[in-house]
Amino acid sequence: MFCACANSFGDEPNTNVCPVCMGMPGALPTLNKFAIEQTILSGMLLGCSTPPISKWDRKSYFYPDMPKNFQTSQFDLPLCLGGEVPLYENCFPTDAKNAAKISKSSIALTRIHLEEDVGKSTHVAGATLLDFNRAGTPLMEIVSEPDITTAEEAYAYIKSLQQILIVGGISDADMEKGQLRCDVNISLRPHTQSHYGAKIELKNLNSISAVRRAIQFEILRQAEELDLGIEQIQSTRRWDDDAGESYLMRTKEDAHDYRYFTCPDLVPLHTAAIIEQVKQRIPELPHQKLQRYQQQLELNPAEAALLSADVSLSAMFESMLGFEKESPKKLASWLVNTLVGYCKENELELGTLALDAKQLSQVFGAIQQGSISSSQSREVLAAWLQKPESNIEDLLKALGFGKADDSQLEGWVETVVTANSDKVNEVLGGNEKLLNWLTGQVMKLAAGKTNPKLATEALRKRIGL
Numbered sequence: 001m002f003c004a005c006a007n008s009f010g011d012e013p014n015t016n017v018c019p020v021c022m023g024m025p026g027a028l029p030t031l032n033k034f035a036i037e038q039t040i041l042s043g044m045l046l047g048c049s050t051p052p053i054s055k056w057d058r059k060s061y062f063y064p065d066m067p068k069n070f071q072t073s074q075f076d077l078p079l080c081l082g083g084e085v086p087l088y089e090n091c092f093p094t095d096a097k098n099a100a101k102i103s104k105s106s107i108a109l110t111r112i113h114l115e116e117d118v119g120k121s122t123h124v125a126g127a128t129l130l131d132f133n134r135a136g137t138p139l140m141e142i143v144s145e146p147d148i149t150t151a152e153e154a155y156a157y158i159k160s161l162q163q164i165l166i167v168g169g170i171s172d173a174d175m176e177k178g179q180l181r182c183d184v185n186i187s188l189r190p191h192t193q194s195h196y197g198a199k200i201e202l203k204n205l206n207s208i209s210a211v212r213r214a215i216q217f218e219i220l221r222q223a224e225e226l227d228l229g230i231e232q233i234q235s236t237r238r239w240d241d242d243a244g245e246s247y248l249m250r251t252k253e254d255a256h257d258y259r260y261f262t263c264p265d266l267v268p269l270h271t272a273a274i275i276e277q278v279k280q281r282i283p284e285l286p287h288q289k290l291q292r293y294q295q296q297l298e299l300n301p302a303e304a305a306l307l308s309a310d311v312s313l314s315a316m317f318e319s320m321l322g323f324e325k326e327s328p329k330k331l332a333s334w335l336v337n338t339l340v341g342y343c344k345e346n347e348l349e350l351g352t353l354a355l356d357a358k359q360l361s362q363v364f365g366a367i368q369q370g371s372i373s374s375s376q377s378r379e380v381l382a383a384w385l386q387k388p389e390s391n392i393e394d395l396l397k398a399l400g401f402g403k404a405d406d407s408q409l410e411g412w413v414e415t416v417v418t419a420n421s422d423k424v425n426e427v428l429g430g431n432e433k434l435l436n437w438l439t440g441q442v443m444k445l446a447a448g449k450t451n452p453k454l455a456t457e458a459l460r461k462r463i464g465l
């Protein structure tokens, strides 16, 4: 945040350090412009406001993995104020999708500030190992209002936030890599009381589902104690996910007096110019994309939700639309059902597939033209992934696929019409629904070498509709 050390995960301990982040006497900090831009952009994505002037403050406390004995943070003039995180439906826990446990559409934010991270300590038998690589790396802290009322809302909040940060290009927000971390504060109150009870903080939450489990446990634990007349005191507890329990770490008596004061080494920042610059980078957010997919492209809600929620899937959809503008609905459905299904079964990642959007559009195009059926497109995908250098025409030929010629199609239509003269008469009598059934019969005979549209046309021509 204030030096030029590399910020990378998993390097040898204490290799990304310098006098500034190690807090050597006389070393002077320099602001990281990109970190500030990323924070202001995050604020814009979440509807925050940015004060015209923002400044840095020293938060004094001693901690073994913080070499300076103070953390450079932001106290009264953070980069972002207010805002909210919309709760996306596809981010609800799968077992709580329709439950009444999520009653809100968004969670209000208090502020977002930027500070430096601390190092990492690992406790081994008889010793503590310190790695300062992370010390001094930028840490964006997003603080929400006490607006979350259930464990499920907390789950949806983090998942939705994660999606927005990924789409915005702010962070990969991977909890396993420590790119997204979370502290949870839980306070209970009787239904009849307006102010909250003592604030209990939970630490060591390593996954979004652990956050949910920890909150569920902690609400029950506090409620049980309160019912027994045991008063809660402000404290910090450690969550043990394996045991499914929380343990007391410290109470308010040990709380720090941080003695915040304005950092004498860093001048306050005028934000106007950065705001103007960052505005150009605001991407379409998942909920805006969802709305466009449903309203403009008329995709069905489930497919639109899947496409808008997944960054690499929606990127693929958008680039394929460049080649296949005519039928976004069919394209969406092929992507979500066939292509994603194929990738899952074969443990392939869409983002690193050997075929690009143009080639995948050609596979989809072959379905549209009636050369192959949707299920046959899997065979084409498999063959093409084996031989990415070949072209679609050669592949279709090699696999024995191809559009039937007119005389072949007429032959199948003739067979179906002759065998079903009673049904043909019904169609002629006005039962148009049976025409679909007859089309199905032709499709069976054609074994994928035509498409329903061509088959129906040929049938209509044959029976004089």
Ligand SMILES: [Zn+2]
Pocket (backbone or CB within 6 Å): 003, 004, 005, 016, 017, 018, 019, 020, 021, 022, 136
């Ligand atoms: Zn450094």
